[in-house]
Amino acid sequence: MFAIITDLFLVCVVLHVCNAGIIISGQQPASPAGGNYEFNEDEWESVYRIYQGDDWDSHDDYLSQERTARHGDNDDSQFRSWKLDQWHHSKIQKVRVELYDDGDEVAELEFEGVMQNMTSFFNPRNLRKTNFIDIPVDGTPFTGDDFSFDGDDDARHWTVSSRHRGDCRNDEGWIQVIDKPKPGRDRCVCGYENVNKFPTIMYAKGNRKTKWSDPRNVGYADMMQISVSHVPYPVSVQPVPVQISQVPQMAQTIQVSQPAQRVQMVQQQQQQPQFQIQRVYNPFETKK
Template structure:
């Protein structure tokens, strides 16, 4: 099961609140879906389409030889795109493309602006300790406590009760939080949730030969 949209090839698709870590399933060496998965819902942009696990293309394991040119991350809610970022994927690894200096375009117009504020993050692996797991984390500011946390998006993979911030408390994980505005804003104020996360590439060689 594969999905192409123009020149873009879907290499990863995750559903929120399915109990599966985005980072672990994306990084799982040898975990491939395109030759075994028959359910078209596994590459759907609509979270209402049920798939039992996250979709992972084996191309992620062959990143170096695939000659990736661009990478696109998209967030969807009820089948509608609510956020996107296009990255320059040349000379990257399977995670290093997720970087501010590689952003080509986005619905967030200030994403490429210099950020010197305390708590800035732009990291695939994000911020994690024993209590908090914020992945694919693009944050602008966090000084002053939870009500002052400001940014663009994060994947919350878990939270011990009594720790973390109110905006990341959920009955199930992962949760895909995003900013609905075109600029960084306070998480407590927006707290919008996407239900599908999709990563696609334009590459010269996606499938093994």
Template sequence: MASVGVYCILVFFMLLLGDINPVCGILEKKVGDWQMIYRARSRNGQSVVNSYMKQGVASEQTETNTDCVSVNRRDQCSTNYRHSMIDRWDSSGVQKVRLELYKEGELVAHVVFNGKSTTSTSWFSKENVLSSNWIDLKESNYEKGNHFSFFGYRDNDIDRRLYINKEWKRGCGSHKGWMVVVEGMTRGNGCNYEVSSSYPVFLYIPHTYADFFDDYKREADVLVISVIANRVNAV
């Protein structure tokens, strides 16, 4: 038993150095000071918001497949990864939150947020943005229908989550923004840019400023949320 304890201690220090730890009943990923707490695959039929918010469901204690914390869609894990820290947000001392989008294993978009005094969803706001590849992300825009929201915009026909848009008027062709997670729609009642054969889809603008979704949107494969926090793992 002692040897197992020593082994787990060694693996713990490997984790601190940024390695994936698929043993000792734990699957986690750290990169420097950042630790992944959520990872979603596109087009896997699983709601990003529902799986992120599902209290009591934690992947790090049950998963053994390291592909489930991979940023490469080719890795064979179609399920979403969720760390139990999301349920302990208030007591974890969150300092920063980072949202990342990956395409074919390459980082294509990111936003870093101030995580202090936030909840597990309120960190996702314009006021909390610290840095991003989108240099105009904090531009003021208060027109009706604009969103910078984790829960986004939803009605009977459209389901847009983690939605950051800049203009929403004069029909679908004028929709301009930075990113949106489309979790579903009724064909014919949404916009052409969000029509897909399967969901969710992670849409983003590939350049450094907001632009028209119809003309310039691209689709990412993987969405990752990571944190810098005082206590990520349960004591």
């Protein structure tokens, strides 16, 4: 009888542990639909993708509904989702811009998407995460000269530029996309813009800005992708500062100028019980 009760107790314990999600064997718990749980931070959906040299304009085609992909989202082709045209109806929380070179991610910028549209999100005030350590994401003002989707002329777009004035040899930045110039339009072209593939997706190698005229530190991505997420950022809880009025009055009466030893003696005296000594009459005591 005792053995039966023991077995039933063990079965209940095992069932309770399994229901609590504690895995003794070290395997992942199976999902209700089969397979394993995927511990993804959130789900991202691609809405735009261009490849270097595919003759897509990263500016005009991004804005034009005529270039919306009708063949679906293929991983190996340029792509423009119809959801870009419904941006104002979607509750987009985050936007991510990613650059890939030979299948490896080489640059990433993640933005707050709340109360933005398909172009306004690309702004330093909305930036929340990036691999470039010299671009502020903590609210510090951006010190570069251009951070915008439109760029600074008719061929340079998706621009994150530190300097683009005067001598082309000193132009520097983080990313930019060179599109095919508009025909019949005069423009000043820097040497690094003389490319034979459109679009050309340029980025600074490593995690800092670089001069666009430095071939050792400039990379050329073969793909740029825009993705959106409907999962909001977690709300950060800020600590509440303690006001002086909240400090107990007794603690305020202790002067800082007093020696530490004096304060300790006062505290010890307050903690010790106070006794009143009374003289008791002793009849056997002889009077002198």
